[in-house]
Amino acid sequence: MKVEVRVYPREGVLDPQGKAIASALGRLGHSSVRDVRAGKVFFLDLAGDDPRAVEQDARRMAEELLANTVIEGFDVRVIG
Amino acid sequence: MKFAIVVFPGSNCDADCHHVAKDLLGCEAEYVWHQDRDLKGADAVILPGGFAYGDYLRAGALARFSPVMESVAEFAKRGGAVLGICNGFQVLLEAKLLPGAMHINRGLRYVCRDVFLRVENDATPFTSLYEKGSVIKMPVGHTEGNYTAPPAVLEELSREGRVVFRYCDGEGHVVDSANPNGSVDAIAGISNRGGNVVGLMPHPDRCSESLLGNEAGIKMFQSAVAALATK
Numbered sequence: 001m002k003v004e005v006r007v008y009p010r011e012g013v014l015d016p017q018g019k020a021i022a023s024a025l026g027r028l029g030h031s032s033v034r035d036v037r038a039g040k041v042f043f044l045d046l047a048g049d050d051p052r053a054v055e056q057d058a059r060r061m062a063e064e065l066l067a068n069t070v071i072e073g074f075d076v077r078v079i080g
Numbered sequence: 081m082k083f084a085i086v087v088f089p090g091s092n093c094d095a096d097c098h099h100v101a102k103d104l105l106g107c108e109a110e111y112v113w114h115q116d117r118d119l120k121g122a123d124a125v126i127l128p129g130g131f132a133y134g135d136y137l138r139a140g141a142l143a144r145f146s147p148v149m150e151s152v153a154e155f156a157k158r159g160g161a162v163l164g165i166c167n168g169f170q171v172l173l174e175a176k177l178l179p180g181a182m183h184i185n186r187g188l189r190y191v192c193r194d195v196f197l198r199v200e201n202d203a204t205p206f207t208s209l210y211e212k213g214s215v216i217k218m219p220v221g222h223t224e225g226n227y228t229a230p231p232a233v234l235e236e237l238s239r240e241g242r243v244v245f246r247y248c249d250g251e252g253h254v255v256d257s258a259n260p261n262g263s264v265d266a267i268a269g270i271s272n273r274g275g276n277v278v279g280l281m282p283h284p285d286r287c288s289e290s291l292l293g294n295e296a297g298i299k300m301f302q303s304a305v306a307a308l309a310t311k
Binding site: 013014015016017020065066068070071 | 137138141145174179180181183184185186187188226228229230262
């Protein structure tokens with residue numbers, strides 16, 4: 001099954017990349033930009049056909065490796 | 081006295097550390113490949129600088145799962161002296177042998193220059209020959225050296241005296257302009273609770289002989305020899 005894991009800087013955690021992107025967007029004239037946070041997306045292809053079990057698996061993977069939970073949060077979505 | 085120097089695919093300061101231990105200090109020094117588990121009876125383990133596993137995902141994130149890291153963790157748990165330099169520090173953070181994490185530098189760039197450090201803790205096996213409060217110069221070279229940790233951890237590090245080095249100016253003042261990467265509390269290096277595991281972003285291995293114009297770093301290695309030879 002296909003699973004999407006999004007990893008992003010936790011709320012309130014400094015995000016130098018997001019800040020730099022926000023200021024670049026501002027310089028390009030996008031004056032509506034208030035804030036940007038930059039993260040990563042992982043598209044996993046996992047064996048199994050129980051969406052709940054697959055989601056659990058992906059969660060463990062995110063906790064163990066994909067995210068550094070000291071500074072990053074994540075969410076997991078089974079796409080199908 | 082024997083140093084083990086861990087070699088990950090992408091380590092590039094392993095030979096520098098080996099040179100300091102063997103050629104400059106006359107100690108035994110053994111490379112330990114990341115797939116091995118045998119630390120070869122070493123008294124101290126060094127995780128050198130470089131780009132272990134290409135820094136893929138996050139610096140140190142994949143190196144942490146090397147077989148050798150299980151041995152390093154056991155060694156550290158038994159009180160063994162472990163020093164992580166630059167990428168080695170990042171590996172120690174990812175392995176949770178030291179608390180906290182690294183952001184990309186606040187300037188978003190690779191920073192390669194000399195910095196000044198204030199010695200905040202001279203009680204670790206790697207800093208015993210320095211004087212607390214003294215100011216030393218060391219080079220840094222990194223993109224992800226912007227140390228951070230949750231407030232409770234920072235409070236604990238400070239309370240327990242586990243900040244080993246802070247970035248400072250030439251006079252020892254901790255000022256923002258002397259902080260090369262934005263690290264919280266100007267933290268350049270920390271230790272674990274036992275003091276036996278130390279990580280720092282600056283490179284003592286790159287300033288350990290007069291040929292390189294700076295010998296400030298060799299005391300870190302000499303400290304280990306002094307601390308461990310008396311055991």
